[in-house]
């Protein structure tokens with residue numbers, strides 16, 4: 001504290017105290033963007049692995065609205081990891097035309113593919129461990145989902161027909 005005026009030292013102490021109190025009580029909030037080719041790109045989500053150059057070749061735009069094209073739909077989060085406890089997912093469907101949803105799936109290995117029913121073009125939900133879901137999110141709408149998550153690895157997916165296969169899956173992890 002040498003050299004600091006007395007009031008600055010007091011201020012510093014109170015800031016440190018307030019910060020630690022806030023951190024202990026902080027409930028994690030995760031912003032989730034549900035995206036497809038009709039989406040208005042959310043500025044805050046830029047840089048989270050958006051499709052690179054080469055994905056959008058000339059003439060592709062017209063055919064992109066069909067379902068089932070790998071990488072044509074996606075889920076992005078503003079953070080890949082939170083601490084165990086109450087987690088609030090703030091889920092926004094940035095699509096201009098397509099209904100989406102978000103399921104929180106507990107997995108042993110986030111790199112392994114989920115079981116898949118090719119007839120229904122969906123992940124069979126009775127064969128996976130769903131810890132929460134925000135269903136039927138209309139284009140340009142948001143839903144908030146609050147869940148208590150233990151430490152572990154998860155996938156966030158959209159399980160409307162064709163959407164998981166089209167790329168609507170992203171890993172998410174919860175630390176102790």
Ligand SMILES: [Cu+2]
Nearest residue numbers: 100101158163
């Ligand atoms: Cu979807």
